[in-house]
Amino acid sequence: MRIATWNVNSVRARQQRLVNWLKSAQPDVLCLQELKCTDADFPFDVVKEAGYFAAVHGQKTYNGVAILAKTEPTDVIRGLSDGVDDTHARFISATVNGIRVVSAYAPNGQQVDSPAYVYKLEWYRRLRNYLDTRHKPDDLVVMGGDWNIAPDPIDVYDVAQWEGQTLFTLRERDALQQVCAFGLTDAFRKLYPDVQKFSWWDYRMLMFPKNKGVRIDHLFLTAPLVPRLTACDVDREERKGQQPSDHAPVWLELKD
Amino acid sequence: MRIATWNVNSVRARQQRLVNWLKSAQPDVLCLQELKCTDADFPFDVVKEAGYFAAVHGQKTYNGVAILAKTEPTDVIRGLSDGVDDTHARFISATVNGIRVVSAYAPNGQQVDSPAYVYKLEWYRRLRNYLDTRHKPDDLVVMGGDWNIAPDPIDVYDVAQWEGQTLFTLRERDALQQVCAFGLTDAFRKLYPDVQKFSWWDYRMLMFPKNKGVRIDHLFLTAPLVPRLTACDVDREERKGQQPSDHAPVWLELKD
DNA sequence: GTCTTCAAAG
């Protein structure tokens, strides 16, 4: 079973690339982030045409997440559903083939100590609470998303430059660790403890050609799924060519 | 020798369609209108890559005309060059294979009797003056362009609806006739006196699917070229599909 | 750089 995550940076602007990628990569499940459109504007028709069901939590202009799957996702939950008044469409979960799948778009955080940064740390605290409330560590859970946090020094192209910058501050990395401490494993890092691969490159300053990126898109697995993990990679090719998303898809393979 | 005219409605937005059309239609000369970009922003590289030289008279946002040709255009003149202070980039002429080629984007005219309408009639008067000053009726001249005038009742989809509307008022049609009276022949109408074909359809109101258009893009020939005219047509296919221009290309064939 | 929104123009 192949599960992928991709921040498409506008599902409408990326419609053709999305369809092409689905056809070539053939994931069983794809977690999408930054749809940047409402449910009404989501291209359900072309996704269906490509052979996928879609559970969507859209929002105008910003955010928006979805779970695409070859079999119909069930028990769809939109948002963290913790009673907090939060208008951002950043979280959706659904069950696909007996696995609970999450598609998450973590807040970016803007500047350190800005309101957005505070919201980001709080959002991570709420996410840990979501896991504690809804799941046991031995549930079958895969969480894919744009987490807007590089977990370790190896995950940024230049530690000196990233030191203290949003996406790489100690407080953010700690917040992510607190979530993982529930019992989640970073699929890519599990398979490749020492490999440096990035999933996001700024559109500006030729960051992609220079390969100056960061790894902020992750797939997390609960413990019972870790022994089934056989492959995980970043599809760097998808970042190339005309009008790419600034993020590349990340995918993993689970054996039966 | 194949000569074509096409209002591309932004040469940058239509870059890929332009290249595809050049490759399939293989005109020796293409007159372009509504480039909507400056000379600095004109995609010289992709045009060259497609096998064409380009003489360009660009303008930011509005207007902009060019002559593309498989052999290098010489003696390029930008504008009507009649001493009138006119900032609109609506006219360019150049010599290609011994033929003087004009690419013209006539003013639209907005509402009847508006300043734009007065400017349009005056522009046509200046154009006739340009011909009188620079040419003899037996020169080899081809003028392609978006003339924003439907010459005859057959050239609009509904005469009753178009009666008195800009593009079809008697004063505009007379202004165009005054230009043609210099000694120019409408290539399409010469070959097909009774055929109704359109070259422009409004983007709105499903005008193209309903084929409610007008013929305002024309190729005019001086007398010595008329006996050499073997074919002329509108490429209606180019108006179809995703992100078309609102105009279709018009082309003609001259035998040697 | 590339996306969104909006207004103005055709």
Place this chain on the structure above:
DNA sequence: CTTTGAAGAC
């Protein structure tokens, strides 16, 4: 419907 430009986000 499709383009342009501007502003704001990342």
